[in-house]
Amino acid sequence: MKKSKTLANTLRVGLIQTTLNPNYAWGSEELPRDQMTSYSENHLWHEIKKGFSALKNHSALPNITILPELSIPRGYEKSLHAFAQKTNSVIIGGLDFAVTRSTIRNKAIVIIPNNWPKKGYSRKCTVRYFGKTFFSHMEEDHFKKLGLHGVPDPSMYLFDSVEFGRFGVAICSDFFDIERFVVYRGQIHHMIVISSNRDITSYNFLAEAIGRLVYCNVVICNSGFYGGSFVFSPFQNPILRTIYRHEGKDLFTTQLVELPVSTLDRAQNSSDGKDPEFKSQPPGYNVRLKRNVVRQTLP
Numbered sequence: 001m002k003k004s005k006t007l008a009n010t011l012r013v014g015l016i017q018t019t020l021n022p023n024y025a026w027g028s029e030e031l032p033r034d035q036m037t038s039y040s041e042n043h044l045w046h047e048i049k050k051g052f053s054a055l056k057n058h059s060a061l062p063n064i065t066i067l068p069e070l071s072i073p074r075g076y077e078k079s080l081h082a083f084a085q086k087t088n089s090v091i092i093g094g095l096d097f098a099v100t101r102s103t104i105r106n107k108a109i110v111i112i113p114n115n116w117p118k119k120g121y122s123r124k125c126t127v128r129y130f131g132k133t134f135f136s137h138m139e140e141d142h143f144k145k146l147g148l149h150g151v152p153d154p155s156m157y158l159f160d161s162v163e164f165g166r167f168g169v170a171i172c173s174d175f176f177d178i179e180r181f182v183v184y185r186g187q188i189h190h191m192i193v194i195s196s197n198r199d200i201t202s203y204n205f206l207a208e209a210i211g212r213l214v215y216c217n218v219v220i221c222n223s224g225f226y227g228g229s230f231v232f233s234p235f236q237n238p239i240l241r242t243i244y245r246h247e248g249k250d251l252f253t254t255q256l257v258e259l260p261v262s263t264l265d266r267a268q269n270s271s272d273g274k275d276p277e278f279k280s281q282p283p284g285y286n287v288r289l290k291r292n293v294v295r296q297t298l299p
Helices: 022-026 038-056 077-087 137-146 172-176 178-184 200-215 262-268
Strands: 010-017 064-066 090-094 103-105 107-113 125-131 158-160 166-171 190-195 217-222 229-232 242-246 253-260
Touching (some): 022 038
Parallel strands (some): 010 064, 190 217
Antiparallel strands (some): 090 107, 229 242
């Protein structure tokens, strides 16, 4: 990885693990809905406000605040700007489905205060979006019952914050996209995953694998209805690697964690692939070879 300029020692990440029963929000298999009910919208917005209120009580505010997949009701995006401006924190979170007459999309919003990452208040924000590339089988079945065509976002997004390093992002099932990590390997300091996922055990194992193979911090913010938010960093000391883990069904929670930045960047740019604080670089981490594929037919 090309060595960054001036990097902060740590990145403070706020997690708001909202709770939403998907059957209440988008209906049952027999009566599916394309967007969440007004009850679910009110429930989520109440939890989001409670989450930001809790984060504001910390001695230090988060640099980035993360919300799960499909946790932000449509029409509330501008209301989130006020939280971003007051906390001067970048907000990354999943929006409710975007629906037209025949299509449906799963997208996330990135709200960047204009004064970020300085301390203090911001007067305005810049907004970016990224979408889901691979829908889960449950989503595809849901879309078919609604008579809608799911539109994927084929792009892979890399956000460069300069002071806090570079970020890769994924929405839920995109975390299993192998090609994404081939692209991100050697390019990012942090992998941020927003999800609404039942299989939290697999995600935790995958987070550690990606943290080692891509050699970066991994943050998973999952829906509190399932539990399973997880933060991992490839420290040498096993006790330090799991920075945060929260398990338990239908539990609302907020948490502020700190991720290594400058020391991880040092390890990523180590000439011999070794660092006293982190695991060794994975084989071929800084090597870009043209690989020849030899195809043979087995007898």
